Amino acid sequence: MSNTSCPPERLYLDFDSFFASAEQHFNPALRGKPIGVVALDSLYTGCIAISREAKALGMKTNVPAREARLIIPDMTFVVARPDVYVRLHKHILAVIESVVPIQHVRSIDEVVCALLPSEGRQSLALAARIKTALRDAFSPVLTCSIGLGPTELLAKVAAEQHKPDGILLLDAVMLPDALANLKLSNLPGIGAGMISRLEAAGVADFNTLWNLAPKQARALWGNVEGERFVQELHGTHVVREQTRKRMFGHSRVLPRDWHSPDRVEDCARQLLAGAARRLRRTDLRASKLTLAMRSQRLRSTHSESAGAQRWTWEGQFQPSRDYRSFGLALSQGLTQARAQMPFVPHALSIMLHGLDAEAELTGDLFAKSSGDADDRDRWENISAVMDELRARFGGKALSIGAHEDVPGGYVGGKIAFGRIPEAEDFEGPSGADGDTHFASF
Numbered sequence: 001m002s003n004t005s006c007p008p009e010r011l012y013l014d015f016d017s018f019f020a021s022a023e024q025h026f027n028p029a030l031r032g033k034p035i036g037v038v039a040l041d042s043l044y045t046g047c048i049a050i051s052r053e054a055k056a057l058g059m060k061t062n063v064p065a066r067e068a069r070l071i072i073p074d075m076t077f078v079v080a081r082p083d084v085y086v087r088l089h090k091h092i093l094a095v096i097e098s099v100v101p102i103q104h105v106r107s108i109d110e111v112v113c114a115l116l117p118s119e120g121r122q123s124l125a126l127a128a129r130i131k132t133a134l135r136d137a138f139s140p141v142l143t144c145s146i147g148l149g150p151t152e153l154l155a156k157v158a159a160e161q162h163k164p165d166g167i168l169l170l171d172a173v174m175l176p177d178a179l180a181n182l183k184l185s186n187l188p189g190i191g192a193g194m195i196s197r198l199e200a201a202g203v204a205d206f207n208t209l210w211n212l213a214p215k216q217a218r219a220l221w222g223n224v225e226g227e228r229f230v231q232e233l234h235g236t237h238v239v240r241e242q243t244r245k246r247m248f249g250h251s252r253v254l255p256r257d258w259h260s261p262d263r264v265e266d267c268a269r270q271l272l273a274g275a276a277r278r279l280r281r282t283d284l285r286a287s288k289l290t291l292a293m294r295s296q297r298l299r300s301t302h303s304e305s306a307g308a309q310r311w312t313w314e315g316q317f318q319p320s321r322d323y324r325s326f327g328l329a330l331s332q333g334l335t336q337a338r339a340q341m342p343f344v345p346h347a348l349s350i351m352l353h354g355l356d357a358e359a360e361l362t363g364d365l366f367a368k369s370s371g372d373a374d375d376r377d378r379w380e381n382i383s384a385v386m387d388e389l390r391a392r393f394g395g396k397a398l399s400i401g402a403h404e405d406v407p408g409g410y411v412g413g414k415i416a417f418g419r420i421p422e423a424e425d426f427e428g429p430s431g432a433d434g435d436t437h438f439a440s441f
Contacts, residue, residue: 005171005173006120006150006171006172007115007117007119007120007121007123008115008120008123008148008149008150008155008169008170008171009114009115009120009149009150009151009237010103010112010113010114010115010148010149010150010151010152010154010155010237011100011112011113011115011123011126011127011146011147011148011155012110012111012112012113012146012147012148012149012152012155012156012158012159013096013110013111013112013113013130013144013145013146013159014109014110014144014145014146014147014156014159014160014163015092015109015110015142015143015144015145016052016143016144016145016163016164016165017049017050017051017052017055017164018049018085018108018109019037019048019049019080019085020035020036020037020049020050020051020052020054021051021052021141021142021143022084022085022088022142023035023037023078023436024051024141024142025088025138025139025141025142026084026433026434026436027434027436028139030051030076030078030436031141032053033051033053033074033076034050034051034053034054034057034059034072034074034075034076035050035051035053035054035075035076035077035078036049036050036051036054036059036063036065036068036075036076036077036078037049037050037077037078037079037080038065038077038078038079038080038439039079039080039253039408040079040253040255040407040408041079041407041408041437041439041440041441042065042255042256042407042441043064043065043066043069043441044064044065044066044256045064045065045253046062046063046064046065047059047061047062047063047064047065047068047077048061048062048080049061049080050063050068052164054068054072054075057071057072058071059071059072059075065077065439065441069441076438077438077439077441078436078437078438078439079408079437079438079439080410080437081431081435081437082410082413082414082415082421082426083410083413083421083423083426083430083431084430084431084433085108085415086108086415086420086421086423087430087433088433089108089109089420091137091138092134092138093105093111095133095134095137095138096111096113096130096133096134098133099126099129099130099133100113100115100119100126100130101113101114105420106418107417107418107420108415108420110156112152112155112156123148123169124148124167124169127146127148127167128167130144130146131143131144131146131165131167143164143165144165145159145160145162145163145164145165145166145167145168146159146166146167146168147159147160147161147162147167147168147170148167148168148169148170149169149170149171149172149235150171150172150235150236150237151232151233151235151236151237151238152232152237153188153229153232153233154170154172154175154232154233154235155170156188157170157179157182157187157188158170160186160188161182172234172235175210175233175234175235176206176207176210179206180205180206180207181206182206183206184198184203184204184205184206184209187206187209189225189229194221197220198220201220203220209230209233210233210234212230213230214226214227214230214231215227217229217230228240245282245284245355246353246355247351247352247353247355248275248276248278248279248286248351248352248353248355249275249290249349249350249351249352249353250271250272250274250275250349250350250411250412250414251271251347251348251349251350251414252267252271252347252348252349252406252411252414253346253347254267254345254346254347254348255406255407255408257407258406258407259344259345259346261337261338263404264293264334264337264345264348265334266403266404266406267348267406267411268291268330268334268348268350269327269330269400269401270403270406270411270412271348271349271350271411271412272289272323272326272327272330272350272352273323273399273400273412274411274412274413274425275350275351275352275412276321276322276323276326276352276383277387277390277412277424277425278422278425279321279352280321280383280384280387281422281424283357283358284321284355284356284357284358285319285320285321285355285356285357285358286319286320286321286326286352286353286354286355287316287317287318287319287320287354287355287356288314288315288316288317288352288353288354289314289315289317289326289329289330289333289350289351289352289353290312290313290314290315290349290350290351290353291312291313291314291315291330291333291334291337291348291349291350292310292311292312292313292348292349292351293310293311293312293337293341293345293347293348293349294308294309294310294311294345294346294347294348295308295309295310295343295344295345295346296308296344296346297346308346309342309343311337311340311341311342311343311345313332313333313336313337314333315329315330315332315333316329316354317329318376319354319356320376320380321380321383322376322379322380322382322383323379323382323383323386323400324375324376324379324382324383325376325379326352327400330350386398386400387424390424391424394427394428394429395424395426395427395428396427396428409427409428410426410427411427412425412427413425413426413427
């Protein structure tokens with residue numbers, strides 16, 4: 001490692017309590033108050049985001065709303081509005097791009113920018129300009145933390161070390177001392193499973209991790225990512241090949257009155273429809289469908305999550321992109337669920353995988369004689385027409401079979417890390433920015 005300081009090459013921007021701050025931005029009456037954003041209008045759902053005021057009072061994200069109300073009696077709860085957050089996200093990107101080009105959008109509230117040497121030499125001033133541009137375009141409550149470093153990993157670590165509303169430059173020459181007290185669990189990409197593996201190898205603190213040789217890290221991770229992680233930690237940028245899409249899926253926590261088999265199946269079909277539409281916007285086809293369900297997570301007297309029961313089924317079929325092929329597979333899985341699943345489902349997920357590009361497919365030798373290929377062609381055309389009609393007349397214009405709105409809405413429009421829904425993923429008209437959805441409890 002060089003002892004010479006170099007201009008940072010990466011700027012990482014991470015918005016503070018984004019969903020909660022977005023609601024405070026749109027509704028000034030919520031500013032300065034502890035608020036929680038919930039996925040459903042139910043005391044039994046968890047807070048997917050909390051405001052900085054709630055965090056200052058000791059609240060943690062994912063706490064059930066009923067527990068949050070006991071901790072902070074005057075806490076205000078609002079129901080999440082993913083379509084509004086996505087629209088705000090796009091406006092934010094435009095403002096950032098007016099100051100510096102964005103290299104990657106990592107999530108709805110995180111972006112990374114590659115800096116030219118001239119920009120790196122003025123990186124702190126550049127970060128301040130971004131903050132000023134955002135404040136001028138929106139409001140003071142919509143803040144971000146910005147980290148600067150030689151690699152994306154170090155820039156992200158810097159952003160997380162100075163929250164909320166901070167700016168931190170982390171130079172490689174400052175390491176390992178600057179992060180000597182950092183818990184391994186606070187490093188991006190190191191979860192509970194990796195912590196256990198590292199500790200079993202005697203790696204229990206940052207300095208020990210820092211001193212790992214790249215080949216040692218590769219062995220501990222079990223793949224080349226370990227070597228890349230250590231290289232980026234030491235300030236060496238690693239170029240990664242573009243990852244190939246491996247699946248299209250959606251998941252949903254079921255409202256308490258949607259635990260019956262009929263309603264579980266209705267929700268599963270709606271999730272499948274959303275995943276299938278996303279697949280059809282690509283040149284890919286899927287040959288596998290996985291249906292997974294889990295029970296309610298139990299909580300001990302110490303409020304620690306206990307394990308939930310899980311049930312999974314996988315079906316295979318010819319590479320397809322039409323709803324009928326997927327629907328037939330899902331029907332098989334749902335029949336198996338009724339017969340085999342030993343618990344009441346609390347959440348379910350649908351995943352289409354086994355993906356192949358159109359150009360990579362080989363023909364089915366026996367399909368023409370059985371008429372299967374002709375049926376798939378007809379249903380592909382029907383599926384494409386349905387997608388077009390939904391795009392023109394709204395997400396609720398038509399559906400296959402009965403369609404009952406799931407409480408909380410946004411089925412198939414969930415915002416997940418690394419996936420930002422498109423406008424086509426939302427059903428119905430988009431809500432107004434200032435139309436806060438207050439919870440009824």
